[in-house]
Amino acid sequence: MLSPQEIERYDRQIRLLGIEGQEKLKKSSVLVVGIGGLGTVVTTYLAYAGIGRLVLVDDGFVELSNLNRQILYAEGDVGKSKASVACKKLREANSKLVLECYAQRFDRDLGERLVKDVDIVVDALDNWETRMLLNEICVKLRKPLVHAGVEGWYGQVATIIPGKTPCLYCIRPYKSNEKRDIKKTISVVGVTPGLLGILEVAEVLKLILGIGETLQGKMLFIDLLNLEFKVFEVKRNPECPICKHVQ
Numbered sequence: 043m044l045s046p047q048e049i050e051r052y053d054r055q056i057r058l059l060g061i062e063g064q065e066k067l068k069k070s071s072v073l074v075v076g077i078g079g080l081g082t083v084v085t086t087y088l089a090y091a092g093i094g095r096l097v098l099v100d101d102g103f104v105e106l107s108n109l110n111r112q113i114l115y116a117e118g119d120v121g122k123s124k125a126s127v128a129c130k131k132l133r134e135a136n137s138k139l140v141l142e143c144y145a146q147r148f149d150r151d152l153g154e155r156l157v158k159d160v161d162i163v164v165d166a167l168d169n170w171e172t173r174m175l176l177n178e179i180c181v182k183l184r185k186p187l188v189h190a191g192v193e194g195w196y197g198q199v200a201t202i203i204p205g206k207t208p209c210l211y212c213i214r215p216y217k218s219n220e221k222r223d224i225k226k227t228i229s230v231v232g233v234t235p236g237l238l239g240i241l242e243v244a245e246v247l248k249l250i251l252g253i254g255e256t257l258q259g260k261m262l263f264i265d266l267l268n269l270e271f272k273v274f275e276v277k278r279n280p281e282c283p284i285c286k287h288v289q
């Protein structure tokens with residue numbers, strides 16, 4: 043049930059979603075893995091949208107070079123734990139939000155425990171090794187996963203419904219010894235994770251509400267510099283070692 047304050051706060055979107063829609067958001071829980079360029083945007087917009095419960099994971103600390111894009115952090119936060127700063131800022135933004143913040147490395151044990159307990163998972167990571175682990179856990183536990191990745195002016199978004207759509211491994215088979223993943227510092231302009239993070243939140247909202255078109259079985263590629271937006275269909279790999287047995 044929404045309080046009178048919540049009905050006032052969300053008035054502009056209740057006009058679109060109805061009270062029922064807003065209540066669906068309040069009853070929902072979302073896990074966001076990574077609170078960097080994508081994750082700070084994703085968690086902010088989910089908190090302001092009125093999602094009921096948010097779970098955040100990041101074991102990093104705020105660095106000065108994060109501050110071109112990681113918009114939950116300020117100059118005075120440099121050196122502090124990302125999870126604890128993010129939690130404090132999000133709590134100030136929305137006191138009704140149930141928040142769980144983990145300043146821990148996302149490993150299999152923590153991952154299975156957290157994924158099991160939420161409705162939707164958002165990939166806001168910056169490396170394929172952890173992303174593949176997250177994909178595997180979401181497939182195993184049959185949880186929808188909204189993926190985004192960014193670099194430079196480029197980004198991609200896809201929504202994975204285990205058993206229905208391709209999983210991330212079907213789309214991009216990854217071997218853990220890939221050289222490209224070894225602690226490479228990526229170049230990125232702040233607007234790229236900003237836009238892609240918002241697209242991830244739009245996917246989450248539509249999945250919860252059961253409305254509109256989502257990127258299930260599709261991948262959206264964006265080249266912001268040349269202003270190209272392209273949607274490609276992606277197919278399940280019948281031999282995929284991660285999802286071939288999932289119906």
Ligand SMILES: [Zn+2]
Nearest residue numbers: 209212282285
């Ligand atoms: Zn697969």
